[in-house]
Amino acid sequence: MTGCEFGESPDIELYFYGELDAASRASVEAHVRHCAECARRLDDLETIRRALASRPRVDAPPAGDWSGFMSRLTFRLKAEATSASSTSASSWLPPSGGRKTSLHRAAPWLALAATLVLVTIAAVLTLRSRTIPGATQPPAATEPAQPSAAGGDPLLALSGQHLERSKLVVLGLATRDPVHTSSADWEYERQLAGSLLSDTRLYRRAAEQRGLNDVARVMGDLETVLLETSLGDHTDPESLERVQQLIRKRDLVVKMQVIGGSGI
Amino acid sequence: MNGGLRSSTDPDLVARAAAGDPSAFQALVERHRAMVYRVAYQFAGNHHDAEDIAQDVFLKVYRSLDRFRQDAQLTSWLYRIVMNACIDYRRRHAPAGWAPFTEEAETRMLNAPEDGPGPEDAAYGGELGEVLSAEVSRLPAGQRLVFTMRHHEGLKLCEIADALGLAEGTVKRQLHAAVHRLRAALTIAKVTTGGRA
Ligand SMILES: [Zn+2]
Numbered sequence: 159m160t161g162c163e164f165g166e167s168p169d170i171e172l173y174f175y176g177e178l179d180a181a182s183r184a185s186v187e188a189h190v191r192h193c194a195e196c197a198r199r200l201d202d203l204e205t206i207r208r209a210l211a212s213r214p215r216v217d218a219p220p221a222g223d224w225s226g227f228m229s230r231l232t233f234r235l236k237a238e239a240t241s242a243s244s245t246s247a248s249s250w251l252p253p254s255g256g257r258k259t260s261l262h263r264a265a266p267w268l269a270l271a272a273t274l275v276l277v278t279i280a281a282v283l284t285l286r287s288r289t290i291p292g293a294t295q296p297p298a299a300t301e302p303a304q305p306s307a308a309g310g311d312p313l314l315a316l317s318g319q320h321l322e323r324s325k326l327v328v329l330g331l332a333t334r335d336p337v338h339t340s341s342a343d344w345e346y347e348r349q350l351a352g353s354l355l356s357d358t359r360l361y362r363r364a365a366e367q368r369g370l371n372d373v374a375r376v377m378g379d380l381e382t383v384l385l386e387t388s389l390g391d392h393t394d395p396e397s398l399e400r401v402q403q404l405i406r407k408r409d410l411v412v413k414m415q416v417i418g419g420s421g422i
Numbered sequence: 423m424n425g426g427l428r429s430s431t432d433p434d435l436v437a438r439a440a441a442g443d444p445s446a447f448q449a450l451v452e453r454h455r456a457m458v459y460r461v462a463y464q465f466a467g468n469h470h471d472a473e474d475i476a477q478d479v480f481l482k483v484y485r486s487l488d489r490f491r492q493d494a495q496l497t498s499w500l501y502r503i504v505m506n507a508c509i510d511y512r513r514r515h516a517p518a519g520w521a522p523f524t525e526e527a528e529t530r531m532l533n534a535p536e537d538g539p540g541p542e543d544a545a546y547g548g549e550l551g552e553v554l555s556a557e558v559s560r561l562p563a564g565q566r567l568v569f570t571m572r573h574h575e576g577l578k579l580c581e582i583a584d585a586l587g588l589a590e591g592t593v594k595r596q597l598h599a600a601v602h603r604l605r606a607a608l609t610i611a612k613v614t615t616g617g618r619a
Binding site for chain 2 (some may be wrong): 199207220231322
């Protein structure tokens with residue numbers, strides 16, 4: 159261990175990984191024959207290699223199911239293609255048409271509301287960290303929260319607004335008559351759904367990261383419905399019926415009522 | 423699905439995708455997503471971040487289809503993109519001014535690991551492979567990426583350095599620091615598990 163010429167030099171692992179030229183390789187080999195410490199370093203590397211090789215390699219999403227990955231990628235590619243011509247469609251709600259969120263501390267769903275605050279804080283932090291380094295303003299996509307709502311808590315108001323909007327969209331989708339929905343209306347719903355998608359994903363991930371499984375599940379269901387809605391290429395009754403089936407199967411309207419608490 | 427696309431070469435698919443053929447791009451993604459996902463997962467350690475990174479990679483590929491040189495290896499190009507996507511992803515989730523390959527990051531061998539259980543806790547759970555892969559996930563991001571690319575993906579250090587725009591010496595030191603930490607974890611694990619390795 160003492161007086162070893164290789165000491166803490168990286169040559170032993172460079173040798174192990176085949177990164178040395180012939181001359182250096184020969185000198186390491188000669189050295190290792192009479193230096194127990196370096197021989198042990200090599201042994202350790204071999205042990206590490208074998209131990210790590212015994213671990214399963216993860217090279218696909220859970221259960222090897224790529225479908226969600228591929229649809230989200232398709233969605234992002236389409237968004238990229240459209241945003242190349244027009245800028246973000248994140249502020250879809252006309253200011254005058256905005257509903258006041260009626261979230262307040264005395265509501266009976268206080269526990270869930272508190273949960274949402276946590277989720278929102280996480281989501282806002284994530285959003286911030288995605289903007290230019292050093293920026294302290296939340297990006298425009300989150301929209302300024304209304305200070306009047308939620309007892310002045312802008313974070314609570316933010317998640318409340320998102321839920322309110324999402325509920326309106328889901329309700330709109332659930333109650334439309336597939337046969338008598340015009341292409342223009344359907345197209346409008348699709349745009350709304352698309353504009354809510356990234357924030358929904360953000361809230362879901364924030365909830366997951368904190369182990370808030372109920373909120374994460376509802377957000378996940380909402381995400382699926384929004385994705386299915388915004389992805390469809392056709393404005394035909396069948397696509398709308400498919401979305402409606404999804405909403406029914408997942409009981410999404412009721413779940414969102416529970417989480418949002420305030421009713422529509 | 424499409425025999426024609428399946429048997430197409432990578433450069434062929436890239437050319438067709440660049441000309442606006444979405445099925446060619448999809449075929450490219452399907453062909454290479456496992457490799458991209460594998461690297462992303464090795465780096466991130468969980469499915470959510472791995473998906474984000476992998477998606478970033480394919481968006482980047484999509485944006486730069488027309489810059490791909492027909493004589494280049496698509497996998498080398500992808501490796502380059504995925505390595506940088508890992509670092510970019512980590513940077514977006516790090517405090518301002520975070521730098522993955524500084525001298526300071528290199529010397530953080532034994533302190534300031536990423537979050538997660540230490541080798542003692544992991545060793546208590548058992549398998550050596552588990553202990554060591556947990557330790558890999560705790561390596562500082564720069565070390566983790568270099569180690570993953572060299573150890574698991576078999577890239578040469580000069581290729582890694584080139585892809586990341588670093589000097590080869592920097593990459594060597596990152597690998598050295600990573601190995602140093604893994605050996606320390608191995609020693610602890612051997613002691614904790616009574617030497618059965
Ligand atoms: Zn020696």
